[in-house]
Amino acid sequence: MRKMVFLSYLIGACALLALWYLIAQAAELPILPSPERVAERLAGIFLSDIAVHGAYSLWRITAGLCLAILIGFPLGMIMGYFPKADRYLAPIVYLTYPIPKIALLPILMLLAGLGELSKILMIFLIIVFQVVVAVRDGIHAIPKEIYEPLVSLGASFGEIFREILWPASLPKFLTAVRVAMATAISVLFFTETFGTQYGIGYFIMDAWLRVNYLDMYAGIIVLSGIGLLLFGLLDFVEYQTCRWVAPRE
């Protein structure tokens, strides 16, 4: 089964590369180099030039994600489990949720500086709201009867958390992180075009200004690779922990 999935992804990748190749051949433009030249360049400069930028980007997005989970998960849990907390916190969350967080970047840069902190905070802000809302809704969706056997066993709050709250909210939480991750990667690119000389975003824009299109494409591939890596990681965690959701083959 898993072999089949792997094979279908491999075929998909080949199809995309073939399409790219055909377009590049047809267009014959410097801005559209063919994939094998980009691959050659990527192999040539990955360790010497790109790796350090990739590491910076990966660090920023990981730090932002961890911070968002560290704060968003307990907050969503509290809002989901204690109706009183939800009554006070829900309006604040809902009023701030629709604000396009990227518009706050100038303010963040003024408050937190041009360095790492403002970039990590930006990613944090984008992911944290999705996590809070998803975890809260996940807790709300638990049927009351699920708690009853545990309550009649005299379970403590810790046991209710371990047996019910955590596993019940996990699938919605992971879906929310996956959705937010796509936005977070775009925003990461954007934030890295300001106030830094490290990061894939910086590398791509710098290559573009140097009219070095092969470098630029190599950067785009690495950024996509980071996204793919994070998605794959989330899928793996979901496969390991949420097997009860999907019917087995």
Next chain:
Amino acid sequence: MIEIRNLSVRYGANQNDREAISNVHLTVPDGTVCAVIGPSGCGKSTLLKAVAGILTPNEGEILMDGKPLSPKVQSIGFMPQSYGLMPWRTAMENIRLGIRIKGGRSKDSEEEILSLMERLGIAELRDRYPRELSGGQQQRVALARVFLLRPDVLLMDEPFSALDAITREDMQEVFLALWHSLKVTTLLVTHYVEEALYLGERIVLMQASPGRIAEVMENPLAGSEGLRANPAFFEKGRQLREKIKQMGGYR
């Protein structure tokens, strides 16, 4: 022995709110099955949840051998109508839930679980999740869970009502076989007359609005061999049904 004294439960925060059950007195002797039956809305589930420690009664007390019954002190096996299986746990892990929370018997329990599952015919289902099980199979897992716990008191809310007629009769047999090996004091709620007669040595008839006990009757027929074919069983069933009808109907 379980003693329920002067028990009242109101829903809602207000003292004037509707009483779900009012002034209930009931005794369940040690090692017997007591079946509570009555029309829908008579508060029989509320009574059970109060005994299980899920609802806090507004008045009255629930005693076990003279001491207040509490989930923290005694071990209560509660089986809700929907079986109460955790969707994220396999059958095996669900069965272990009770002893996991109550602690203690984790080492020697492995063999016990397997033999219990074997007896219930669910040994091959150990790694399945509840959604991959039929209603009858989920029921068996829930039974294994409460019987593995060896509770001081067993509480069952409409235990077999979601099953089709044939499966229900099978499960009642399975339940009785398990029950006889443990003889745990049991309070069960049902709206099936036959179920009450078949399982309950003592039958408690409840009436609605507000829910209170209308009649308590002894039922020496319960659990006896070949009961379903016994004419006395039909006659008792007819009488019981008649009484419920007189009290204002059935669902």
